[in-house]
Amino acid sequence: MRVIFMGTPDFAVPALHALHAAGHDIVAVYTQPPRPAGRGKALRASPVHQAADKLGLPVRHPVSLRKNTEEWAVFDGFQADVAVVAAYGLILPQSMLDTPRLGCLNIHASLLPRWRGASPIQSAILAGDTESGVTIMQMEAGLDTGPMLLRGAVPITSQTTATSLHDALSALGGSLVVRTLTETPLPTPQPEDGVTYAQKLTREDGRINWQESASAIDRRIRALTPWPGTFTVLNDGMIIKIGAATPLPQFHHTARPGTLLDNTLTVACGEGAVRLTRLQKPGRGMMEAEAFLRGHSIPAGTVLLTAQDDDAPSAHSK
CATH class of the missing domain: 3.10.25.10 (Formyl transferase, C-terminal domain)
Known part of the structure; x- marks a missing residue:
């Protein structure tokens, strides 16, 4: 298939590699623009950008897609069968969602409808969930509300960290999206029961x-x-x-x-x-x-301050 891939962080890289290895024609890779990083604040390309460069794939990194009619026209010109989105970081307007022949698919790091939103990996561990997973869904205007195509689960144990769960779900997302394009499963609406939202972390x-x-x-x-x-x-x-x-x-x-x-x-x-x-x-x-x-010795009897203590400074005060 002719695929547009849209992603930015490390989480999205295995999916890009999996689609490429499966022989799909990746006609464009969209990612966030290079950002200042490190002590010298030199511009650094995103992990997906770096991976695409190594694969020899064309990369686009618009700053915004909102009212960006010029970019919409470029997107339409790729004549893609499908767009695959994984932690891209920009909201796709309806005109772009409707452009690919098979629509846009999202790789979401939770078992929807649980943990829609920005921090599903962290939220699952915080809540004491015993499992998490990946849902491949069709994208629509709502926040992670689209119909589901495939899901896969992984356990959360007492040793699971955000890093280990991130890596497991990242790999799972790559395999599931390739299966989705091969098997073309029928979409299933998300149930109304069990909806939770993962808020943006500070x-x-x-x-x-x-x-x-x-x-x-x-x-x-x-x-x-x-x-x-x-x-x-x-x-x-x-x-x-x-x-x-x-x-x-x-x-x-x-x-x-x-x-x-x-x-x-x-x-x-x-x-x-x-x-x-x-x-x-x-x-x-x-x-x-x-x-x-x-x-730095901290003797017994020392009291560590909590959020409720009046004299506890904020995370930015030191």
């Missing part, structure tokens, strides 16, 4: 509230690492990023949530405790707890 979502249970805090750390990252605040105002922790849900204590219970970074939670195993202080890289403590 840095403040990563603030640890020690009044939550150990299990909930563990899920937050696993769900929000590496982005937007989780953090806590020492009583001297220093923001400490948390990369990993071990939950101790049965740990009994009577301490105020956020209190260091020992000298090995075991922190009291609203229920149970967690032991911090990877941390990062300002200006340094992420490190194991033992290495962190060699350079």
Whole structure:
């Protein structure tokens, strides 16, 4: 088939490779424009852009598609059978949705209708879901509301992180979209029951509230690492990023949530405790707890601030 591929981040790259390997004629790749990155703020092409260049595929990166009639005409001129969209980052106007012969297909990283929206991977872990997956759906004007073509599921365990789930769903999305173009399954409307929405994440979502249970805090750390990252605040105002922790849900204590219970970074939670195993202080890289403590001792009895504390700074204050 003649395919237009539209995607930007690492999540979309396996699907581009899978479509290319399956022999489809990828007539154009749409992606976000190069952005400043790194300390030097040099322009860096998106992961999809870089992958397309290596495959020798033509790339387009309009800044906007809204009212961009010139780009609509270019899109129509490709005479594509289908457009495949995976985390592209721009909203397609109806005129573009209607252009390909078979419409536009979206690779969505959840089992729709659960977790429509911007952060389905993180939201599934945060909520304690036992499975996630990928849905290939036909795109329409609504937010992830189109009829479903294929779905595939993967388990979420107590060890699942946003990174590991991202990688599993990224690979699954590539295989499912190739199957969709081969098998052309009949579309199934999404059920009305079970609809949930995954909101766009901010840095403040990563603030640890020690009044939550150990299990909930563990899920937050696993769900929000590496982005937007989780953090806590020492009583001297220093923001400490948390990369990993071990939950101790049965740990009994009577301490105020956020209190260091020992000298090995075991922190009291609203229920149970967690032991911090990877941390990062300002200006340094992420490190194991033992290495962190060699350079910055935090004695038992220290209280880590929560979102409810009046003197707790924001994620941007340090």
